[in-house]
Amino acid sequence: MLTTIDLLRHGLPEGGRKLRGAIDDPLSKVGWQQMWSTVDQYLENPPWQHIVCSPLIRCSQFAEKLADKANLSYQIIPELKEISFGVWDGKSPEEIGEKRLAEYWLDPLRYAPDQSEGIVEFNQRILNVWANLLNNYNGQHILLVGHGALIRILLANVLQMPLHAIYRIEVPFASLSRILIQDKGEKPFSRLAFHASR
Template identity: 30%
Template structure:
């Protein structure tokens, strides 16, 4: 029985202070670029990556495109794997936030306190889960790599484990570091359930 793989990889460090970048098209720092390319090379060793799916945002797409060209791996961009849209906060460094009370309410109860002008958590989760289910329906064999964002990875993990994605602990207490990788195993037989082999590995 064959086992297919989907590896979820978060993008590298961005060229900016810590903040809510969401849909903001911020580039990688030099270190973030080098680390991401090295991680892709590592993940390509065993077994080799056979397809890359990437968020279209430059912090994901740049290295995904360059690596796909270098290694001759098919690349697919998917808007539905973009990070959550943080509305009026999108692109704002934490040091520039004025209304900390509203931001704290968002962190404490993200399903109830949406970012002003942004996506609700329900909209974000629905978008990511639909994209994930669509990816599984394609029945692609081999080793697929999904290069995306921390919020996306958390929603996928919650979906696979049937956890409540409205729980703030998923976002406040589950660390998904830059260039960390989470591996999903898919047995190649009807009704097989995806198995999470590891979460947020950094080596």
């Protein structure tokens, strides 16, 4: 039994370059264009049976529009929200400090900002949702509309990368990745089919 899960990152939000965890900025005009450009090739004959998404509007508004256009069901899953950046939430790289931010990208386990969600806790939150998705949509092809850190966590787990290295995976706005999960009755075997396609 083969399960296929496509991972679509949201497009560019309004408000410019800044860290957004719980900050609920909507997609910008460019962000909407990026998203439609990515999925355009699939609209005539959508491969997905269902869409799941983060509750933040930069994901959920597009998921709702796509579901309506492609005649698909969709579900908002609160646990798919972005990682919290704590005291950095809503701040630009200049406000945080380029050196401090570079340390975090290099090793988020060691250099996490104050009051942020730890990478270990975030990883567990996302993997719990992932396990439910694999159970609920076994043998189907679904689309997950989410965030950069969320997609990095899933790819890192598929590729068996250490958690401190997740930000070494580039996940551009509105990029699409695909994970294939082969269930042969034992532990599912997951592999990356493609990454960051636009």
